[in-house]
Amino acid sequence: MSKYLIRTVARTDYEQIHELASNAPLGMTNIPRHRHSLKALIDHSERSFAREAMRPREEYYLFVLEDTTSKTLVGMCGIMAKISSKGPVFFYRMDKYHTQYRTIPYLQPVTYTDAPTEIVGLYLTPKHREAGLGSLLSRSRLFFIANEPQRFTSTIIAQLQGFFDESRHCLFWEGIGRNFCDIDYAKLVDKLERNDIHIDQLFPRFPIYLHMLPKNIQDIVGKVYKNTRPALKMLEKEGFKLTNEVDIYDGGPKVEAQLDHIRSIRKSEVRSAVSSSKHALSKKVFLVSNCKINFKATTSPIKKLGGNRIALPPEVLKLLDVNPGDSIRVTAY
Template sequence: MSMLIMRPSRLDDFDDMMELAELSGPGFTSLPVDGGLIRKRLQASEKAFSGSPDAPQQGKFLLVMEDSDTGEVAGCCAVKAGIGMNRPFFNYRIITILQSSNVVDRRFSMDALVLTNEFMGYTEVGTLFLKKEFRGGPHRAGRLAAQSRYLLMAAAPDEFGEMVLAELRGVVNPNGISPFWEGVGRCFFDMDFQEADYQSGVTDGQFIMDLMPKYPIYVDLLPPEAREVIGRCHVEGIGAMKLLEWEGFRFERVVDIFDGGPQVSTQRKNIRTIRESRVVTFELGMPGERAKDALVSTDSLENFRTAWAKIDTRSDSVAVMDQAVFDALKIKPGHQGRIWTKE
């Protein structure tokens, strides 16, 4: 029986990752159509999963979704263990400025955008992309990809930060035009959104520090088209936003500097999948009538794998599942792993 499996990326996933990058479309900044960058990401992921990242707590883990029967790569997601350490992680924080004058009896408040670099050491989850045929329906692929990232954190908590952040793609039209960029970024960078997006991926980000305004930008002075999309996510990211909110992530008035998309965050210990998952021993058997749908994972960094499965939890510490699941996870009966059950 065919199953969808989340597994660590490999160097030979290059062609599949390039295809996903092409399919992701404009504005999906974490999956650029750039062979050199894709190859570097695959190399960095291999180091991270082998327990030897370039720096402690800065592993860049890339997971791919694979059909267990056909080997087709259906999507991907990623976890960056520690952001803002080697290069700045810029964003805009929306602040409210209160002003008043007793002389003319006037009081008002106004929102402003302030450039910050305040998320040093946070873990970032992102790069969640699925081929269209795997979205929705019986696959439950979106949940599998999203929750696999948190099961990975639960498997090796010392590798990740205490705080977790997620960026959502902002509003970008089919032609690759970002209303936020046109109203803000272009004024300071004098380049198209796509070029700025590309430069942010291939450079150390110094150009952002050089060209970005050092003073607050008053939101009311921006064009209406730019104001309207601040903190809004791309239509294709609405499902991802709902999943993040379900996990416990919250929007704290921080947005992306390029497309104005929302950034959400939470404490790692408060993430729902992590809180509700538990370690069990997997035993071989046929789940009965009382079997539950569950996410099952290997609970170790190396050879990490996650899949949906039917399991019988005959005690708090034992889960029974059939041979197909063992084969998909590449483990044997008696292996210790982690489960999250869908109540």
Template sequence: MSFRVRPANPDDFDAIYEMAKLTGGGFTNLPADKGTLVSKLAKSEDAFDKVEEVQGNDCYIFVLEDPAARVIRGTCQVFGQVGVTQAFYSYHLSTLTQWSPELGKTFRNQMLTLTTDLEGSSEVGGLFLHPAMRAGGLGLLLARSRYLFIRQHRERFGDRLLAELRGVMDQAGNSPFWDALAGRFFDMSFPEADAFNAVNGTHFIAELMPKSPIYVSLLPDAARAVMGQPHPTGRAALRMLEGEGFAFDRYIDIFDGGPTVVSRTDQVRTVREAVAEKVVEVGDGGSMKMLLATGRLKSFRACLGEVRRIDNEGLALSADTAALLEVREGDTVLAVSR
């Protein structure tokens, strides 16, 4: 495989901007706004340059590249901590059970409560793979490379990791959940609000939303049907997250109703199972494929590599794999089964 994941740099702007224009909206972390993307790349540069191995309000942006062809076909992000400079709001879906002796009936009502429960968590997000490349395991590489980076820099991330998935919307970009709830309090459509949030952040609108619990039964059927459901294009991403150990804990996005899934950071499969291996040979990698990573901060590289185990000494890598990772015999790589 000729693709690898590496930290983004300002020279990647054009490729990232072109991918942002392909998202179709709803990707708050990847807006098709040049000024915002320039600022995000600058913030990412600062994060990779940071010397202190401590958790902070950092954003790390990565790209999926074919270095030989000099093309970029994907991107993803990791956030060190949410809710630091702006409150991180979610709706939590709960059940209120009430018993009426006079009627002899039990009534169960679902409620949406505005909460900042997830404040202080780290987040994985902003994952986008070019439509022409959605085959061959590249999405898996892009997604799981983030967990290897977290493993390499564990002190920079919290004990809880979350991922927000885009909610359901129609072909015009309208969200049934927004139209039924938040849209009733603001004079803007969901596409307008989405564009505003991508550039200015969610804080302004979130602060003006009603703080009282919302009875789900008061919402129209169209809104109730999409609560906690990912956009159809995000179902594969949800399956990958669930395979890593993330679970839906009844938190949903306050704008489009998409699901938020969470996991203890150290229990994420790739974080938990990755082990350090010595590169003892470069040449014939064999037929076994593993997810590999090496390097720290701006030197971080990850790829799906061809490897062969040599007794208890370490791994033999194919020449192509070693070139993608920029490693030689005697170096160490993080390795985890595919």
């Protein structure tokens, strides 16, 4: 049985989440480091879980990964129900046109007033990244989407952090964005977290011709930072596809998938829980969750039984806050 549990955030988690956010890479702008903004986000998440949402609006669902032995938070992730709920959403679309002499690549500014659900803010402490917990952290929130599909759009997107050099300089921002707003990337992130800057100050109105930029900037558009490559591979395994749009700040790629095509959702089953005291369990572990709004997920050996039942260790049922007869969602891990 795993000692790690994914659960919904609580206000009592604030100090530990603040520590996680403070250690997270610069640029995870949906996980604010400022105390006031972070408290507001946690409060917003609690209200979102409590709301009887029948369609996606401005809800934000924040989840934490807890080491239940030490009661320590080692990771977090979130879901924004509809990213355009508070205003337009901006991207650059990578495109090209053809002349008699050459093909000209360019970035076309695009604006969406009706944008979809986004999975956001995944962070796992470095010392826990080798234990395979990134998969638990990333995929568990897909189970929440499967349990509560009415809360989300039919399209799910994710934005992946763009390319940074070894000194953690954002080359895309330095090469493009800073020409429209002359502040360094760290100050930009700070202003975005404080809502001290309007996005229209940062966003051009006309295409940007890539061949007019330095070669090192051209080469990193739509590329991910090395620490983000595992996350991209995981999302691609789930059925997410690269789009031709990139983030306006760091140039990282946007991926998307249709909700009912996502592997962890499509291949999951909902079964009735049974205590495993009389049943031999699998040697493999599976991703399992409850089907409650007070969401909890972990990994566990299981035994599929007749009558659409599933046997789990009693300590896992307790961890998931599940009683025999309650519904369990399960898929291969």
